[in-house]
Amino acid sequence: MDGVFSAVGSFLGWLGHGLDPLCGPVGIFSFLPPDSIVACGDTGWGDEIALGLKMTLSLALATLPLGLVIGFFIALALQSREPSLRRAAGIYTTIFRGLPELLTLFIVYYGAQILIQTFLAWVGYEERVEINAFVAGMVALSVVFSSYCSEVLLSAFKAIPRGQYEAGDALGLSRSRTMVLIIVPQLVRIALPGLVNLWMNLLKDTALVSVIGLAELLRQTGVAAKVSKQAFFFYMLACGLYLVLAIISSFVLGFVERWAKRAEIGR
């Protein structure tokens, strides 16, 4: 069994390397001469930056599903008939839409550290705990993402007529099946433009996690800038790479939006 895992692992590693747009076999940096400052390998910063790019992408991709799920449930709570649920969800969105993302990040990072430490001390285990920056960043970003996402989904929920729910009742579908089979497909279509915007914001917000020391794109370029004393070049490179990420996502998401709207063409 171990052999299978390692084979799969090495295959994935090979695939990741093969498709690496910066340092892979067909990567941009690989075509540069080996003495260039962004060359891949020990002499240049190319591989470090490629790692950072990978980290940025994986952070954003890990945050997205978590944020979407939390946001969906917050949106459900916001439009529920139960006032206590509405109030609780309202407090959530008010707080996390009002706080700067950077502050949320610090609060999650240090707060979780303190919470775990006091809990461990209470159990009788005294040691310094360091929270993983990736996890802290993921939690903080998905909290922020979900509170904006809930607003987008809430307005999408309001755009779906009551008759759709009633039709589900008339067909004898349960509430949850009505939700999954009838409401959510329409919800996705209506909310998609808003969600695309949120994804773009999320991509940009991942840069903030560099402040708590996660080795993502901006952090890696920053280190390169400090060591090589070519700050302007490296920060330009970072901006350029973020821009490329934005362009690629808007391209891909444009396809997704057209795909989601394929039933509406002709109307």
Next chain:
Amino acid sequence: MSIAETLIPPRPAPKAERKALTTSALIGYIAQALWLVLAIGLVYMVLTGWDPEKFAKYGPRYLDGIRVTATLVIVSVAFGALLSLPIAFARMSKNRLLNGIAYGYVYIFRGTPLLAQIYLLYYGIGSFKPELEAVGLWWFFREAWYCGFLSLTLNTAAYQAEILRGAIQSVPKGQREGAKSLGIPDRIAFRKIILPQALIVALRPYGNEIILMIKGSAVVSVVTVLDIMGQTRYAFSRTFDYQTYLWAAIFYLLIVETLRHVWAWLERRLTRHLTR
């Protein structure tokens, strides 16, 4: 045949039926209880950890930080509004070159993180010290505050240009044609007919943009500007007291919520002729 001699005496309303505890109500109560516990915990934390010495030392610093954040946001929103005018008009012009430049500007500043832009200005351009000294701009790029101000201004200009463009284009064509048919010159038609209607449309996005700027300005603390966030990080690095972050959160929430309510009031007031 009978005639009622007296009216039925008033009776109390029937007793409200007790609602069964639904799942959503249960979750709602639990969630509210969690918030309550959290709030009590925070108050408890502040009360038990209250240190007059720290308060005397960092209280004025926080006030100073609020002042810095407020100045930074107000100044850069104002300058950004000025800068957004030519960008918005270039974006609407038929000249393809102008349009392309403005589009590129907006795309670049909206597509890259504010933090990267600040780094680029402060560390990136700041690394050309001799050249900047030769041009006489070193005093500007030396100061973190100016760099923060410049990047916030450039950033918000891109967003505000889009807001302005969207608002102006949302005014129906008939308004312009109506002005033309009345013989009103283009310039005056724009100032007295198009712009007032556009600004009402733009009111809400402008409010959101200011709130985004207040939140975004926290990023300048990373390049050593001592705004609310900067003072918080300074205090935390000295005391390792978690309360410092809670106070920052309270200040930001207060500012943002106040602004949001003031803006909502302003919007109601300015659009009262439109409500039916």
